[in-house]
Amino acid sequence: MGLGYIGLPTASLLATRGSDVVGVDVRPEIVETINRGNIHIHEPDLDVLVKSAVISGKLKAALKPEAADVFIIAVPTPFKENHLPDLSFVEQATQSIAPYLKPGNLVILESTSPVGTTEKIADWLRPLRKDLEFPRRSEAGIETPSSSAARIYLAHCPERVLPGRILKELIDNDRIVGGVDHESSEVAGNFYRKFVSGHVYQTNARTAELAKLSENSFRDVNIAFANELSMICEELKIDVWELIDLANCHPRVSILDPGPGVGGHCIAVDPWFIVSSAPKLARLIAGARHVNEEKPEHVISRVKDLAKRFRTPNICCLGLSFKADVDDFRESPALRIVERLAAEKVGRLTVVEPHLKELPPSLAKFSDVSLKPLAQGISESDILLVLVNHREFLHVERAALTDKIIIDTRGMWRERRRNR
Numbered sequence: 088m089g090l091g092y093i094g095l096p097t098a099s100l101l102a103t104r105g106s107d108v109v110g111v112d113v114r115p116e117i118v119e120t121i122n123r124g125n126i127h128i129h130e131p132d133l134d135v136l137v138k139s140a141v142i143s144g145k146l147k148a149a150l151k152p153e154a155a156d157v158f159i160i161a162v163p164t165p166f167k168e169n170h171l172p173d174l175s176f177v178e179q180a181t182q183s184i185a186p187y188l189k190p191g192n193l194v195i196l197e198s199t200s201p202v203g204t205t206e207k208i209a210d211w212l213r214p215l216r217k218d219l220e221f222p223r224r225s226e227a228g229i230e231t232p233s234s235s236a237a238r239i240y241l242a243h244c245p246e247r248v249l250p251g252r253i254l255k256e257l258i259d260n261d262r263i264v265g266g267v268d269h270e271s272s273e274v275a276g277n278f279y280r281k282f283v284s285g286h287v288y289q290t291n292a293r294t295a296e297l298a299k300l301s302e303n304s305f306r307d308v309n310i311a312f313a314n315e316l317s318m319i320c321e322e323l324k325i326d327v328w329e330l331i332d333l334a335n336c337h338p339r340v341s342i343l344d345p346g347p348g349v350g351g352h353c354i355a356v357d358p359w360f361i362v363s364s365a366p367k368l369a370r371l372i373a374g375a376r377h378v379n380e381e382k383p384e385h386v387i388s389r390v391k392d393l394a395k396r397f398r399t400p401n402i403c404c405l406g407l408s409f410k411a412d413v414d415d416f417r418e419s420p421a422l423r424i425v426e427r428l429a430a431e432k433v434g435r436l437t438v439v440e441p442h443l444k445e446l447p448p449s450l451a452k453f454s455d456v457s458l459k460p461l462a463q464g465i466s467e468s469d470i471l472l473v474l475v476n477h478r479e480f481l482h483v484e485r486a487a488l489t490d491k492i493i494i495d496t497r498g499m500w501r502e503r504r505r506n507r
């Protein structure tokens with residue numbers, strides 16, 4: 088259920104490993120694209136995998152589910168106003184599988200979700216399928232194993248793959264499988280062991296939900312630390328990249344990279360799910376979110392300050408995606424920064440983004456924003472704003488940069504940087 092960055096790679100992997108897979112998506116254009124053997128997202132090697140899965144007849148896409156042994160829900164879990172989780176896609180996917188469930192089926196939630204969501208799936212299904220038995224979490228922690236022939240197994244198995252390395256990580260990464268009850272953990276664990284070479288750890292659904300949220304919050308907090316340091320360094324006239332390289336020489340220090348902010352659909356979203364569950368306690372997690380959300384504003388102010396030196400500055404913005412070497416623009420701080428600079432008419436803006444053939448509508452509407460090739464964008468610029476460290480930008484001739492004001496939010500052209 089859901090043929091996005093997680094659903095499509097998972098569906099095609101399972102299909103090429105011999106399962107008959109029906110990939111369900113609510114958007115007809117996605118279903119048609121996949122049934123033609125093509126893909127609608129950019130991910131290394133996914134095109135080849137999907138093509139071979141479709142040609143072999145093992146993968147087909149459809150608008151509606153059908154009867155199956157296993158149902159995997161991999162739909163988005165965004166947040167609404169006030170950073171409260173929006174579970175409407177999970178609820179819709181759950182309702183749409185309800186008519187097709189049979190005794191013994193396994194239902195897996197892979198979408199990153201607030202604590203308690205997997206149990207909610209059982210609550211949503213119960214009134215729709217009174218003939219079936221759905222697992223319940225026992226408050227006392229003691230479960231009575233169900234002997235009913237009408238039972239459904241239900242577990243959370245959070246996805247953990249990194250965009251850009253999805254196909255490798257789908258197989259290699261360890262997985263956490265949390266059943267609503269113990270039997271569900273066993274059945275779901277055995278399902279993943281069929282195609283995962285990493286270790287499959289079993290726990291309960293609530294722990295699995297919080298484990299996933301904690302992983303992304305850990306990263307968010309640590310990136311916030313790096314971003315906070317970068318702003319402190321700017322004020323104290325210290326080179327943050329040199330500082331971090333030096334601090335990281337310590338055997339027990341590993342500071343992450345500052346950037347223009349944190350984007351993507353995971354790290355910029357998931358910590359709020361912990362905050363919404365425990366608002367009074369999640370102070371560090373909320374604080375980190377605030378630091379990372381303020382970082383794009385900080386970059387915008389810096390560009391505006393430097394732009395004042397020119398009558399009409401030519402500003403070349405390198406990269407729009409949320410991170411290097413992906414074509415994903417969700418929650419991208421780079422995109423947000425360029426949109427604001429355009430709206431505030433800070434100068435003539437040139438965008439260089441190797442993953443785009445045309446500007447997104449939010450930028451195309453401005454007459455003084457254009458998309459250009461790298462060399463032209465750089466040569467015409469007064470100010471060079473590095474927002475994404477795409478590999479295409481790494482080997483720019485240093486001579487082409489000499490007369491430019493460079494705001495390098497990624498430290499991409501620093502000589503001393505170590506590869507992380």
Ligand code: SAJ
Nearest residue numbers: 246247248249302303343344346349350351353354409410
């Ligand atoms: N970023 C920095 N500095 C860093 C590292 C990242 O500013 O040192 C920024 C990136 O530029 C980007 C954002 O953080 O804007 C997130 O990028 P990322 O590469 O850290 O993570 P995602 O969002 O692509 O994927 C994360 C991964 N989670 C962890 O590494 C704990 C991935 O394993 C998860 O599966 C994914 O979230 C998800 O779907 O939840």
